[in-house]
Amino acid sequence: MSDKLVVEDVYKIFGPHPHRALELMKEGLDKDAIFARTGNVVGVREASFSIREGEVFVIMGLSGSGKSTMVRMFNRLFEPTFGHIYVDGEDITRMTDKQLIELRRRDMSMVFQSFALLPHKTVIENASLGLEVSGHGHARQHERAMQALEAVGLGAHANSYPDQLSGGMQQRVGLARALATDPTILLMDEAFSALDPLIRTEMQDELLSLQQEKSRTVVFISHDLDEAMRIGDRIAIMQGGQVVQIGTPQEIVSNPANDYVRSFFYGVDVSQVYSAGDIASRDAVPQLRSGDTDAAGARQQLGTNGCAVLLDESGSFRGLVSARSLSDAADLDAARIADIDTVDASTAMSDILGRAAASDWPLVVVEDGRFVGTLSQRDILHTLDRTHQ
Amino acid sequence: MTQDEPDLQDHETIGPLETLADWFSETVLEPITIGDWIADGVDWIGDNLQGLLDGIEAVIRALVDATEFLLLYPLWLTAFLIAAGVWMRFGVKAGAITTGVLAAAFGLGLFSETVQALLWFPPPWVLAVLIVLGGIWRVGWRFGLFAAIALLLIFSMDLWPETIRTLSLVVASSIAALIIGMPVGIAMARNDTVEMLVRPVLDLMQTMPPFVYLIPAAIFFGLGTVPGAIATLIFAMPPAVRLTNLGIRQVSREHVEAGQAFGCTPRQLLFKVQLPLAMPSIMAGINQTIMLALSMVVIASMIGAGGLGGTVLTGIQRLQVGVGFEGGLAVVFLAILLDRISQSFGQRRREGNAYGNLLRWFFSGRQKAGA
Numbered sequence: 005m006s007d008k009l010v011v012e013d014v015y016k017i018f019g020p021h022p023h024r025a026l027e028l029m030k031e032g033l034d035k036d037a038i039f040a041r042t043g044n045v046v047g048v049r050e051a052s053f054s055i056r057e058g059e060v061f062v063i064m065g066l067s068g069s070g071k072s073t074m075v076r077m078f079n080r081l082f083e084p085t086f087g088h089i090y091v092d093g094e095d096i097t098r099m100t101d102k103q104l105i106e107l108r109r110r111d112m113s114m115v116f117q118s119f120a121l122l123p124h125k126t127v128i129e130n131a132s133l134g135l136e137v138s139g140h141g142h143a144r145q146h147e148r149a150m151q152a153l154e155a156v157g158l159g160a161h162a163n164s165y166p167d168q169l170s171g172g173m174q175q176r177v178g179l180a181r182a183l184a185t186d187p188t189i190l191l192m193d194e195a196f197s198a199l200d201p202l203i204r205t206e207m208q209d210e211l212l213s214l215q216q217e218k219s220r221t222v223v224f225i226s227h228d229l230d231e232a233m234r235i236g237d238r239i240a241i242m243q244g245g246q247v248v249q250i251g252t253p254q255e256i257v258s259n260p261a262n263d264y265v266r267s268f269f270y271g272v273d274v275s276q277v278y279s280a281g282d283i284a285s286r287d288a289v290p291q292l293r294s295g296d297t298d299a300a301g302a303r304q305q306l307g308t309n310g311c312a313v314l315l316d317e318s319g320s321f322r323g324l325v326s327a328r329s330l331s332d333a334a335d336l337d338a339a340r341i342a343d344i345d346t347v348d349a350s351t352a353m354s355d356i357l358g359r360a361a362a363s364d365w366p367l368v369v370v371e372d373g374r375f376v377g378t379l380s381q382r383d384i385l386h387t388l389d390r391t392h393q
Numbered sequence: 394m395t396q397d398e399p400d401l402q403d404h405e406t407i408g409p410l411e412t413l414a415d416w417f418s419e420t421v422l423e424p425i426t427i428g429d430w431i432a433d434g435v436d437w438i439g440d441n442l443q444g445l446l447d448g449i450e451a452v453i454r455a456l457v458d459a460t461e462f463l464l465l466y467p468l469w470l471t472a473f474l475i476a477a478g479v480w481m482r483f484g485v486k487a488g489a490i491t492t493g494v495l496a497a498a499f500g501l502g503l504f505s506e507t508v509q510a511l512l513w514f515p516p517p518w519v520l521a522v523l524i525v526l527g528g529i530w531r532v533g534w535r536f537g538l539f540a541a542i543a544l545l546l547i548f549s550m551d552l553w554p555e556t557i558r559t560l561s562l563v564v565a566s567s568i569a570a571l572i573i574g575m576p577v578g579i580a581m582a583r584n585d586t587v588e589m590l591v592r593p594v595l596d597l598m599q600t601m602p603p604f605v606y607l608i609p610a611a612i613f614f615g616l617g618t619v620p621g622a623i624a625t626l627i628f629a630m631p632p633a634v635r636l637t638n639l640g641i642r643q644v645s646r647e648h649v650e651a652g653q654a655f656g657c658t659p660r661q662l663l664f665k666v667q668l669p670l671a672m673p674s675i676m677a678g679i680n681q682t683i684m685l686a687l688s689m690v691v692i693a694s695m696i697g698a699g700g701l702g703g704t705v706l707t708g709i710q711r712l713q714v715g716v717g718f719e720g721g722l723a724v725v726f727l728a729i730l731l732d733r734i735s736q737s738f739g740q741r742r743r744e745g746n747a748y749g750n751l752l753r754w755f756f757s758g759r760q761k762a763g764a
Contacts, residue, residue: 076650079654081650081653081654105656105657105658106656108653108654108655108656109655109656112654113654113655114650114651114654114655116647116650116651117647118645118647120645120647120648120650120651122648122665122666122669122670123670124669133651133652133655133665134655134656136665137655137656137657137658137661137665138656181655185655191654
């Protein structure tokens with residue numbers, strides 16, 4: 005995947021003397037010290053990263069960590085004080101006002117925490133705001149806004165007014181408004197934070213299914229960890245205006261960059277984060293190939309669980325053998341226990357807990373029929389016990 | 394003065410301090426003649442800017458006369474309201490067609506004496522009925538009843554022509570005040586420097602005793618309705634400016650950002666987002682402007698603006714308590730009618746979400762008709 009949006013050494017400093025603040029920053033002073041000395045507020049410091057085309061990129065942090073400032077620099081609602089931001093390789097910090105308006109109309113749209121719908125316009129008129137300002141004809145506005153409303157399941161409410169809808173429905177209008185211009189980048193500023201938990205989950209699913217139909221680059225601001233884990237392909241963690249870590253949810257959970265990140269992720273439900281493939285171990289159970297050895301030889305090689313995995317030449321999983329099945333079998337194939345339930349590598353860990361508990365054997369994890377590894381009850385308990393990490 | 398320098402205490406020596414004191418009393422403490430400067434300035438304007446003054450006079454006179462004409466001949470007013478209403482709700486094209494049809498109907502008056510008589514000599518109660526209907530529509534039937542009684546009282550006191558004159562002055566100067574004031578308010582909202590500069594001017598306009606405006610107005614424009622209207626518009630403009638500014642500044646940040654994020658130009662942002670959302674505040678400003686205009690119009694009768702103020706003035710000059718009181722009562726009725734009806738446009742109505750209803754009433758008809 006190519007890079008859609010590249011942030012290069014970007015700073016945002018609010019206040020009168022940004023250069024002085026920059027010098028102090030280079031001397032290593034933190035946000036509070038710089039504010040005390042110069043009166044400048046550091047919104048974002050030293051941010052460099054890139055967002056890939058088609059991914060859901062979540063920027064996460066506590067309030068005041070600079071995440072909303074960051075996303076507002078992507079469409080230049082806030083001007084970056086220093087640094088460059090490239091969209092499709094084009095430096096948007098050098099754009100004229102006219103080019104900028106063009107960019108906002110064509111490539112980007114935004115969804116807001118407070119919905120920010122216009123109360124005097126109907127739902128469909130709200131949804132066509134972006135088309136209306138860029139001068140599309142009335143019929144075309146109507147058609148595309150209607151498509152967007154139908155995509156979020158609000159086609160029937162096109163002629164209602166926003167104040168007649170519930171919060172979740174209003175944010176669907178906000179989403180439809182953003183989708184109507186068919187942008188390549190969707191900026192979502194705490195878009196679901198004002199909704200109650202049930203509706204929030206529903207909206208997250210909605211977003212994911214919209215992503216599956218047509219993948220856009222989504223930059224999603226959130227302070228909700230579970231939300232970030234659910235929808236994010238990659239997560240950037242911000243602290244005091246700085247990006248402290250970027251990675252997939254699994255990477256960050258298993259290898260937090262500092263105590264802030266660790267504390268952030270402390271309460272997270274790891275069984276949602278990891279898939280079976282992530283935690284399966286390849287070597288815990290010995291692997292045998294059909295032609296390699298006979299039943300007696302195999303008995304010698306059984307692991308601590310009293311079993312071994314039987315593979316064919318190409319590495320595909322064929323079954324298990326145990327001490328008992330080997331005892332009265334002539335060769336490996338005869339000893340094979342074939343009716344072993346396998347687990348696909350992409351299955352979430354939370355979905356296999358019951359099966360692991362009920363199974364006599366370690367769970368066998370496969371990907372397209374190929375053996376990936378095994379998962380014992382012990383492996384799973386180790387993963388769940390976060391204090392040892 | 395320290396002890397090292399005893400000679401400074403010698404009064405015969407003129408030291409630097411004494412020189413400073415002399416300079417201070419000669420120049421700074423000299424009576425300042427701001428009044429003279431203002432008078433000079435007024436004279437200069439009268440001598441050199443006569444053309445500009447004539448232009449202003451012509452515009453204001455046309456506005457006042459047109460308003461008075463519409464109020465005196467209510468059939469024309471009704472036609473005007475219908476055309477304006479159609480234009481606002483259904484767009485320019487429909488408005489133009491309506492205007493054409495109405496113009497044709499009025500044109501018939503040239504050929505038919507009955508129609509002509511109706512157009513030019515309509516019974517004055519047509520306007521009263523319009524006001525009562527407006528009251529019922531915007532406020533409620535109780536208020537409509539009050540309006541009917543109040544207007545009947547004005548009729549029976551024989552003050553209808555004076556009331557019309559006062560009303561037309563109020564309406565004309567309020568319109569002029571809004572035409573000037575709202576763009577200034579918008580400019581203030583968009584630029585902090587403009588706000589900083591305009592604010593003290595507004596303070597001055599609002600706190601200067603209103604009688605003071607009468608003097609230059611009379612010097613520049615003579616006596617009569619035009620100087621009255623001009624003094625009124627100056628006195629009545631500040632709330633429209635202030636509340637337009639305030640209303641736009643109070644539009645929430647996310648609404649403005651939403652406009653920008655979807656690619657609004659500054660002008661689109663103003664007309665599609667900021668002004669509609671600032672509407673309740675702007676309407677409150679318009680209400681204030683109308684009320685201030687009414688109070689000033691009464692004062693303006695001192696330079697011959699006429700109307701109900703003239704009646705009151707006559708009462709004072711001839712010590713006729715009854716005449717003065719009748720004029721005053723008519724002003725009170727007019728004030729209540731103007732206040733409630735103009736306020737109703739800015740108020741949240743109780744049923745439904747009134748804020749949305751209000752905005753829709755102002756802005757949405759056109760799009761809906763097109764969709």
